[in-house]
Amino acid sequence: MRELEKIEVDTLVVGSGIAGLQAALDLADQGYSVAIVEKAPSIGGKMISLSKVFPTLDCASCITTPRMASVSHHPRIKTLTYSTVDAIKREGKTFTASVTRKPRYIDEKECISCKRCEEVCPVYLPDEYEQGLGAKKTISIPFTNAIPQLPVMHPEHCIRCGACARACPKDCIEFLQEPAPVEIKAKAVILATGYETTPMTAKKQYGLGKLPNVISPMAAERLLAPHGPYGRVLRPSDGMVPGSIAYVQCAGSRDKSIGVPYCSRVCCMYAIKQAILLSGSLPIADITIYYMDIRAFGKGYEQFYNNARAMGINFVKAKVARITEDEKHNPILRIERQEGDSAPAEVKHELVVLSQGLLPGCDVSKFNLGAGLNDFGFVQLSDETVSSAVTAGAGVFAAGVVKGPRDIPDSVVDAGSAAMEAASYIRKL
Amino acid sequence: MADAKKLAEQLKKLNELRGPVPQELRDRVAAQNKAQKAILDALKEGPKTAPELAAAAGLPEDRALWYLVGLRKYGKISDVAGRGDYPKYELKAGEAK
Numbered sequence A: 001m002r003e004l005e006k007i008e009v010d011t012l013v014v015g016s017g018i019a020g021l022q023a024a025l026d027l028a029d030q031g032y033s034v035a036i037v038e039k040a041p042s043i044g045g046k047m048i049s050l051s052k053v054f055p056t057l058d059c060a061s062c063i064t065t066p067r068m069a070s071v072s073h074h075p076r077i078k079t080l081t082y083s084t085v086d087a088i089k090r091e092g093k094t095f096t097a098s099v100t101r102k103p104r105y106i107d108e109k110e111c112i113s114c115k116r117c118e119e120v121c122p123v124y125l126p127d128e129y130e131q132g133l134g135a136k137k138t139i140s141i142p143f144t145n146a147i148p149q150l151p152v153m154h155p156e157h158c159i160r161c162g163a164c165a166r167a168c169p170k171d172c173i174e175f176l177q178e179p180a181p182v183e184i185k186a187k188a189v190i191l192a193t194g195y196e197t198t199p200m201t202a203k204k205q206y207g208l209g210k211l212p213n214v215i216s217p218m219a220a221e222r223l224l225a226p227h228g229p230y231g232r233v234l235r236p237s238d239g240m241v242p243g244s245i246a247y248v249q250c251a252g253s254r255d256k257s258i259g260v261p262y263c264s265r266v267c268c269m270y271a272i273k274q275a276i277l278l279s280g281s282l283p284i285a286d287i288t289i290y291y292m293d294i295r296a297f298g299k300g301y302e303q304f305y306n307n308a309r310a311m312g313i314n315f316v317k318a319k320v321a322r323i324t325e326d327e328k329h330n331p332i333l334r335i336e337r338q339e340g341d342s343a344p345a346e347v348k349h350e351l352v353v354l355s356q357g358l359l360p361g362c363d364v365s366k367f368n369l370g371a372g373l374n375d376f377g378f379v380q381l382s383d384e385t386v387s388s389a390v391t392a393g394a395g396v397f398a399a400g401v402v403k404g405p406r407d408i409p410d411s412v413v414d415a416g417s418a419a420m421e422a423a424s425y426i427r428k429l
Numbered sequence B: 001m002a003d004a005k006k007l008a009e010q011l012k013k014l015n016e017l018r019g020p021v022p023q024e025l026r027d028r029v030a031a032q033n034k035a036q037k038a039i040l041d042a043l044k045e046g047p048k049t050a051p052e053l054a055a056a057a058g059l060p061e062d063r064a065l066w067y068l069v070g071l072r073k074y075g076k077i078s079d080v081a082g083r084g085d086y087p088k089y090e091l092k093a094g095e096a097k
């Protein structure tokens, strides 16, 4: 272990998705100091990997990148990436968080982000940023607009050839680097740990993630992103341009069999968004959305849905009982229509997206901060009608999907309330 | 640039700390190198699709695509403009000839 680094701030923000970033910026702009801790090697959360956002179809990274840059350059915000919060202790009116900076195996102060190490590294790995569809190297900068632009080395995939160290112009490769402990003292904590999507392996009937052309919605976001893994929309089994694409709604929400009985709120909208974007990039493709009922919650959302229908996207009210595949890896859906002819039918598509639900990104009860959780592991507010950010733990606030599934505009509004509540709490101390 | 002696010492220390590089990883990298070479060799004959490259390199189609997009990302291969169900790829000028 390296020497203990000590940080003292007004507020600790855990998680740097759009909610954490916005809460940190709001507080810092009001004069409060903030430390934001992110477990991933870059800040930005889920939003930075989205293609475009509903319902405006603005480019997601064009909105997220400036916020990420403001956070990382803000004189009152200290950003710790690739760091885990191991414990948070409450002592009187102060929180003390024990954080570990994981080793990147480079000298972060010296690195000039030239990528030479990555260019010469001979080992290719599945790139989790591209949901495994693309490749990265054992030492690599996480993605093009990652902040900070610092490489991470994965020692378990390193053949110790030394090529990176020989190529680095600043002599920053440190094969023997150790984790570094950090202690953060803060007066308030904002939980913004977001979500994970239901795993591909959740449902046996849908192939347990073994069917190559049945993909997650995050993978579909990457296929649609301008600098995605293939540079265009192709299917993973053989690089074909798919001519027939289907969405399976509620594939991991409103499903008691996998313990997710709630509606994940954003799946209908992201499916419609992706369908619209797909029909833009593949004008002759046939796109079908199998749904039970469409839930269009927010402002302008109903209109968005109507636009999609007008564009020729097929909405079929049907339950998808099972997915298998033929010898060419074309997914075959066994559907039970809920309207008209209800006899079970088998339909073949070339690519299928499972509209997965949202699960809590972190079990925050492990921090013992007094913030209650609901039955599904999301943070419960002490009184939703009074504030959208106050939890049962004094000085502990919540922002974004950590409180339950919601979209980006709601997460941003939430972040504003969390910042306001935290500020007023600190002022009263 | 790292000092050769210092680097050798670090790598030696690393071997002492973590044991030798696992055989499984060595095998995986050898398979990767073989697959990538086969793909690049096949492309010397001219542009090809992912299934064509899979056949030429004796790889499953999804693996061939994955290697292909890795080589594309790191600048060895580029897309050929054009239509069709299966896009074609070609060697980038000056690469691996």
Ligand SMILES: Cc1cc2nc3c(=O)[nH]c(=O)nc-3n(C[C@H](O)[C@H](O)[C@H](O)COP(=O)(O)OP(=O)(O)OC[C@H]3O[C@@H](n4cnc5c(N)ncnc54)[C@H](O)[C@@H]3O)c2cc1C
Pocket: A014, A015, A016, A017, A018, A019, A020, A037, A038, A039, A040, A043, A044, A045, A046, A047, A050, A052, A053, A054, A055, A083, A084, A085, A192, A193, A194, A195, A196, A197, A217, A218, A221, A266, A270, A273, A361, A362, A399, A400, A401, A402, A406, A407, A408, A409, A411
């Ligand atoms: C496929 C898909 C498409 C979507 N498209 C849209 C759209 O078009 N428009 C829209 O409005 N919404 C969309 N959404 C919803 C949107 O992604 C969320 O509303 C938003 O990103 C939530 O932000 P957040 O900050 O709450 O969470 P996240 O983005 O999940 O951020 C949480 C962060 O906390 C970090 N973290 C977690 N645990 C810890 C820990 N213990 N320590 C440190 N860090 C931790 C995570 O690494 C992450 O960076 C989509 C969702 C999906 C699944």
Ligand code: SF4
Pocket: A117, A120, A121, A122, A123, A138, A139, A153, A157, A158, A159, A160, A161, A162, A163, A164, A165
């Ligand atoms: S030493 Fe490891 S990280 Fe560096 S180039 Fe070789 S394999 Fe890649």
Ligand code: SF4
Pocket: A106, A110, A111, A112, A113, A114, A115, A116, A117, A118, A151, A167, A168, A169, A170, A171, A172, A173
């Ligand atoms: S080669 Fe060295 S300076 Fe360049 S990105 Fe890699 S670690 Fe940083």
